[in-house]
Amino acid sequence: MRAAEPSNLTKGQRYESPFWSVRLQHLSDRTTFSLGTSNKPAAAARARDIYLFMLAHRWQATLEEFKSQAPVAERKSDATLGEFLAELKTVADLKAKTLEGYAISMRTIVSQTFGIDGGKARYDYAGGGRQKWIDRIHGVKLGEITPARIQAWKRDFLARAGDDPLKQRTAKISVNSLMRRAKALFAPAAIKHLQTVKLPSPLPFDGVAFESKVSQRYHSAIDIEALISAARSELAENAPELFKAFCLATFCGLRRIEVDRLTWPAFRFGEGILRIQATKYFSPKSEESIGDIALEPELVELFRGYCARATGEFVIESPNLPRLNATFEYYRCQSVFESLIRWLRSRGVATKTPFHTLRKEFGSLLNQRHGVFVASVGLRHASVAVTTMHYTDTRPRATIGLGGLLGDKVTVTEFKSDRARTK
Numbered sequence: 238m239r240a241a242e243p244s245n246l247t248k249g250q251r252y253e254s255p256f257w258s259v260r261l262q263h264l265s266d267r268t269t270f271s272l273g274t275s276n277k278p279a280a281a282a283r284a285r286d287i288y289l290f291m292l293a294h295r296w297q298a299t300l301e302e303f304k305s306q307a308p309v310a311e312r313k314s315d316a317t318l319g320e321f322l323a324e325l326k327t328v329a330d331l332k333a334k335t336l337e338g339y340a341i342s343m344r345t346i347v348s349q350t351f352g353i354d355g356g357k358a359r360y361d362y363a364g365g366g367r368q369k370w371i372d373r374i375h376g377v378k379l380g381e382i383t384p385a386r387i388q389a390w391k392r393d394f395l396a397r398a399g400d401d402p403l404k405q406r407t408a409k410i411s412v413n414s415l416m417r418r419a420k421a422l423f424a425p426a427a428i429k430h431l432q433t434v435k436l437p438s439p440l441p442f443d444g445v446a447f448e449s450k451v452s453q454r455y456h457s458a459i460d461i462e463a464l465i466s467a468a469r470s471e472l473a474e475n476a477p478e479l480f481k482a483f484c485l486a487t488f489c490g491l492r493r494i495e496v497d498r499l500t501w502p503a504f505r506f507g508e509g510i511l512r513i514q515a516t517k518y519f520s521p522k523s524e525e526s527i528g529d530i531a532l533e534p535e536l537v538e539l540f541r542g543y544c545a546r547a548t549g550e551f552v553i554e555s556p557n558l559p560r561l562n563a564t565f566e567y568y569r570c571q572s573v574f575e576s577l578i579r580w581l582r583s584r585g586v587a588t589k590t591p592f593h594t595l596r597k598e599f600g601s602l603l604n605q606r607h608g609v610f611v612a613s614v615g616l617r618h619a620s621v622a623v624t625t626m627h628y629t630d631t632r633p634r635a636t637i638g639l640g641g642l643l644g645d646k647v648t649v650t651e652f653k654s655d656r657a658r659t660k
Contacts, residue, residue, distance in 0.1 A: 259284035263296040270303050276436060278425040316434040318347060318382070319375025325422065328430035337564040342418035344374045350390040351377055380437040387445045391416070395448070409448040416447060453627050455597040459586055461487070467584055478553050479577045481543060482570070485552070486592060489530045490599035490616055492522070493592055497568045498559060499552040506541050509534070513617065518559045525619040600624065 257272045257280035270287055272280040291299040322340050329336065348355070353373050358366030391412055398408035420442040421427065428436060465487065472480035485491045485499065489511055498519035503512050510529040513521065521527050532540075540552075548554060557569040568574060574592060581591035588594045596616070604612035604624070613624040 256280075257284075259287060261288065261291060261299075263291070266296065268300070268304065273432070276428065276431065279429045279431055282429040316379050317375060318343070318377050318379060319372070321379055321434050321436075322375070322422075324431055324434050325427060328432070329427045331427060333562070333564045334566070336422075339418045339422050342415045343422055344371065346387065346390060346415055346419050347377055347382060348374050349394070350382070350386050353377075379434075379441075382437075382441040384439055384441060384444050387416075387441055391445065391448075406451050409451050410453065413447050413450075416442065416445070454625075455601055455627070457598060457601055458588075459594070459598070461598050461602070464581075464584055464586070472580070476576070476580075477543070478555075478570070478573045479580065481540075482553055482573055482577055482592075483595065484536065484539065486595035487599060488533065488536050490596045490603075491530075492596065493568065493574060494522075494566065495519070495526075496553060497570050497574075500550045501544050501547060501552060502550075503552075504532075504540055504544065505529075506537055506544075509537055518561070523619060526617045528614070528617045530615065 256275055257277065258269050259272060259280075260267065260269045262268075270284075272283045274280050274283065287299065287303055290302060294302070322336075322343075325331070326333075326336060331339075347353070348370075351374075353370070355366075355370035355373070358364075359370040361367055394412050395405070395408050398404040423436070423440045423442065468480060468483050468487075472483060482496050485496045486493075491499070491513070495513060498516070500516060500518065503514075503516075505512060509532050511532055512529050514527050515521055543552070551569075553570045553573055555570045555573065557571075559569050560567045578591050581594075586594055600612050600616045603615045609621055609624055613621045616624060618624050
């Protein structure tokens, strides 16, 4: 099997087709199948499909299936971002929510690159202001989103952080995150089935380098024992839904969506475990996110009591139901989370994501007491590398061991300056 750009003679003139093709032979019969695309990865995928079809259905069926088809429509070289995203939605093997997450990052970059601000109207969901803003972004031609413009956007994004080292670190993390997610739209696996949109060359992010990786290890800045004591005295009786959410994040390390969709059958009270698995309401972040979490006896008794008084199948009670087909992160317990976050901030949890900080505390404590491997299992990470990179600081702390040379009689008062001694 050989893929090539076919060269043909028409009225004595030789021309080259813009599309790739594959030539297959069966016994003495050999023919060329047009692959209908000038994109090499997409052409390779279609050639593979034709070849595998031939192996399964024999030669004559392959000719009928692929040679009798109408020619593929000419791909649009002036396609817009909106047309590109619309076709990806129909052909790419991406979850709807994942694709929308990538698209949001791409829209952010394009809107800032081309100065499509939208003003306050972009937050007007009901009145159509947001849709008009999105339509303006989607109207940008793919060919206009060049690597040079992406590079200029990146430099401008970083420059806005100024000279503040903390803001510079945050800007690097943000720009890498936006680029990584937006660039995923152009990954070979995502674009290989495109039929009508012709991608520009080079692609928007070709040659645009990511910023150097910034350490995101978590360092605790809260007194978790005092926080637990305060939650017990202030939330347990007065706000039980908040207290349940607090305990699931702090003692079990659950993510917000896991807390939101958790149902009572997940508790195996007799075994002392909480089982995180796929349900009709919940799809895990990854296969590694599935697992059993050990429960302390006190936590078992606490939730056994809550279960006895439950009025529904969800652990956190709310009048709302999950939106299973939402392309954004919808929480049926949004009001519970917002109230808990306000309470956490009032108690000194000043991080950007107070609720997720509880999960980080869980992982950090597991690491301190049992080691990074136990922490990785408890957090249900894909690998230990993820745990050490994002949640816990496992580097050993050591001193040089020469403190004894200072002697045991040296005091601060002996180090007064000459000026102080003359007074």
